[in-house]
Amino acid sequence: MLDYTHVEDLSAADIARLRAVYEPLTASVRELIDATIRTEVDADAVAAAKAEIDSAAARLRAAQRDGSFGIQFGADGDPMPWGNAVIGVRNPCAPPLVIRKEPDGSVKSDFYLGAAFEGPPGHVHGGVSAKILDHILGDAASTPGVHRLTGTITVRYRRLTPLGRLRSEARVTHTDGFKTYAVGHIADSTGVTVDAEAVFIEPKWARD
Amino acid sequence: MLDYTHVEDLSAADIARLRAVYEPLTASVRELIDATIRTEVDADAVAAAKAEIDSAAARLRAAQRDGSFGIQFGADGDPMPWGNAVIGVRNPCAPPLVIRKEPDGSVKSDFYLGAAFEGPPGHVHGGVSAKILDHILGDAASTPGVHRLTGTITVRYRRLTPLGRLRSEARVTHTDGFKTYAVGHIADSTGVTVDAEAVFIEPKWARD
Numbered sequence: 526m527l528d529y530t531h532v533e534d535l536s537a538a539d540i541a542r543l544r545a546v547y548e549p550l551t552a553s554v555r556e557l558i559d560a561t562i563r564t565e566v567d568a569d570a571v572a573a574a575k576a577e578i579d580s581a582a583a584r585l586r587a588a589q590r591d592g593s594f595g596i597q598f599g600a601d602g603d604p605m606p607w608g609n610a611v612i613g614v615r616n617p618c619a620p621p622l623v624i625r626k627e628p629d630g631s632v633k634s635d636f637y638l639g640a641a642f643e644g645p646p647g648h649v650h651g652g653v654s655a656k657i658l659d660h661i662l663g664d665a666a667s668t669p670g671v672h673r674l675t676g677t678i679t680v681r682y683r684r685l686t687p688l689g690r691l692r693s694e695a696r697v698t699h700t701d702g703f704k705t706y707a708v709g710h711i712a713d714s715t716g717v718t719v720d721a722e723a724v725f726i727e728p729k730w731a732r733d
Numbered sequence: 734m735l736d737y738t739h740v741e742d743l744s745a746a747d748i749a750r751l752r753a754v755y756e757p758l759t760a761s762v763r764e765l766i767d768a769t770i771r772t773e774v775d776a777d778a779v780a781a782a783k784a785e786i787d788s789a790a791a792r793l794r795a796a797q798r799d800g801s802f803g804i805q806f807g808a809d810g811d812p813m814p815w816g817n818a819v820i821g822v823r824n825p826c827a828p829p830l831v832i833r834k835e836p837d838g839s840v841k842s843d844f845y846l847g848a849a850f851e852g853p854p855g856h857v858h859g860g861v862s863a864k865i866l867d868h869i870l871g872d873a874a875s876t877p878g879v880h881r882l883t884g885t886i887t888v889r890y891r892r893l894t895p896l897g898r899l900r901s902e903a904r905v906t907h908t909d910g911f912k913t914y915a916v917g918h919i920a921d922s923t924g925v926t927v928d929a930e931a932v933f934i935e936p937k938w939a940r941d
Contacts, residue, residue, distance in 0.1 A: 546776045550783050554762075554769050557790040558825045561762050562802050562816045564793035568754045574789040575758050581782040581789070582765040585772035593848035593855060593896055594770050608770045608851050610858040617766050618826040618849045640801035641826045643816050644868075647801060650818040651871070651883040652864030659860035659888075660852075675859040679887040680867075688801055 535599045547607070547615050554617035555641075562640045602670075611660040622657065622693070624664050631696035632665045638688050649686040651719075654711055657693055658721040665695040666705040666725035673705055678723035686711060686718040695721075703727040743807045755815070755823050762825035763849075770848045810878075819868040830865065830901070832872050839904035840873045846896050857894040859927075862919055865901055866929040873903040874913040874933035881913055886931035894919060894926040903929075911935040 535543070557578070564571070594608025594615065607615040612622050618641070622634045636657075644650025659678055666673045695709025703726060710720040743751070765786070772779070802816025802823065815823040820830050826849070830842045844865075852858025867886055874881045903917025911934060918928040 546779050550769060550779050550786075553783050553786045553790070554765060557762060557765070557786050557793070560790045560793035560797065561759060561825055562821070562823050563797040563800075565796045565798055566793055570792050570795065571754050571758050574792040575761050577785040577789040577792075578758075578761045578765050581785040582761070582768045584778050584782040584785075585765070585768035585774055587778065588773040589768065589771040590773055592771075593851045595851075595854040608848055610850050610852060610861050613770070613851075615770050616849060616851075617769055640816055641824060642818050643801045643803075643821075643824075644818060645880075645882065646803040650864070650868070651886075652867035653818050655863035655867050655886065655888070656858070656860030659863050660858070663859070672853075674853065674893070675888075675890050677887060677889045678859075678863065679885060680863070680883075681885045682883050685882070 535597065535605075537599065537601070540599050540605065544614065551615050551617050558617060558641050559639055604672075611657060620657075622660065624661060629696075630665070631694060632661060633692065633694045634661060635690070635692050637690050640688070643688060645685060647688060649688055649691075649711075651680075651682055654682070654686055654719045655680045655721075657711060658695070658709055658719065659723070661693045662695045662707040662709045662721060662723045663725055665697055665709065666707045666723075671727060673725035673727050676704065676724040676726045678721055680719060680721045682719050684718050687713055689713070698722075703732055743805065743813075745807065745809070748807050748813065752822065759823050759825050766825060766849050767847055812880075819865060828865075830868065832869060837904075838873070839902060840869060841900065841902045842869060843898070843900050845898050848896070851896060853893060855896060857896055857899075857919075859888075859890055862890070862894055862927045863888045863929075865919060866903070866917055866927065867931070869901045870903045870915040870917045870929060870931045871933055873905055873917065874915045874931075879935060881933035881935050884912070884932040884934045886929055888927060888929045890927050892926055895921055897921070906930075911940055 597605040607613050611619055613619045620636045622636050624632050624634045626632055638649055642649055642653045693711045695707055698706045705725045708722045710717045805813040815821050819827055821827045828844045830844050832840050832842045834840055846857055850857055850861045901919045903915055906914045906916055913933045916930045918925045
């Protein structure tokens with residue numbers, strides 16, 4: 526069902542080189558996204574900026590892969606989901622989350638959400654919180670080589686989440702055959718704002 | 734709790750003029766995001782593109798609002814959530830969804846999700862589906878002047894959602910005091926891929 530087409534034999538040095546090329550580009554586009562939302566310059570300045578943006582996009586499109594990024598693999602088998610909407614280091618719309626695995630198997634991430642993630646004024650869009658929780662609970666539920674897919678997720682909003690520095694955590698509670706259950710939350714500096722529970726399914730093609 | 738600070742007395746003509754200035758800019762940044770994810774040009778070409786992007790961002794930051802966009806209001810009281818993460822016409826990370834209200838009170842949206850919304854290869858990130866459903870169910874549950882906030886949402890994934898052209902629909906099922914219940918789904922050309930149910934809460938400050 527899933528087409529992991531972009532499998533290449535990249536060494537650790539290749540991957541480091543690609544990161545060094547593309548991460549600064551992505552960081553610049555993230556800054557541009559924020560500036561695009563917040564700018565109050567006049568129409569002439571907007572037009573001048575737009576011309577530069579169109580020129581940059583044309584340069585980048587001179588050679589590009591067909592379709593979406595997919596997932597590349599390094600020579601060691603590590604996946605490189607660099608286009609991913611939540612963790613992709615080449616996706617300017619990803620915060621991106623950097624997720625740490627703790628010795629007890631739980632996962633944690635500290636991240637910053639700015640103007641691009643707004644719903645209610647000054648606050649994180651509820652859907653953005655759901656997006657992040659779907660990913661981080663899925664990460665807790667996955668093991669090397671087996672990325673489990675969300676079956677059902679329930680997200681409870683305790684109060685509004687302010688834009689700014691946030692933390693998310695998740696852990697597995699139990700497993701039942703090919704189902705893995707996880708819980709997690711998002712918190713600001715004063716405590717939990719949103720929590721979630723979900724069941725993740727091991728894809729049929731990955732069983733046995 | 735919510736600070737609707739950017740209230741201005743904009744006429745319909747003012748709003749049309751602002752749209753004409755900023756929508757093409759945002760569209761260009763959306764193209765750039767897609768190009769950034771998919772590009773395979775070499776390091777020199779990436780550096781040249783990055784220099785143009787940094788220049789464009791500096792032009793836009795010459796005058797900018799503090800913090801996030803917030804919500805402006807036109808002279809007729811219509812909200813302009815142009816920075817919104819799902820529907821914002823000035824937010825390059827928003828698809829953006831254009832939501833139609835049907836005569837029966839339900840809401841519908843046809844939209845396109847490309848490389849920036851990927852999770853599993855070639856498919857929509859499950860969290861992105863949750864984000865969209867949170868917004869569109871909330872839109873169904875809201876009435877002019879009262880935007881209800883998500884209390885709890887449950888999202889069920891029936892199968893993977895392919896990137897590309899999609900549709901989402903939502904409707905209110907019932908209300909109970911200050912709680913409004915809604916259901917909805919996302920579908921591709923062959924049927925429903927994800928469905929959701931949620932309860933939305935009328936904010937305390939909006940009651941009576």
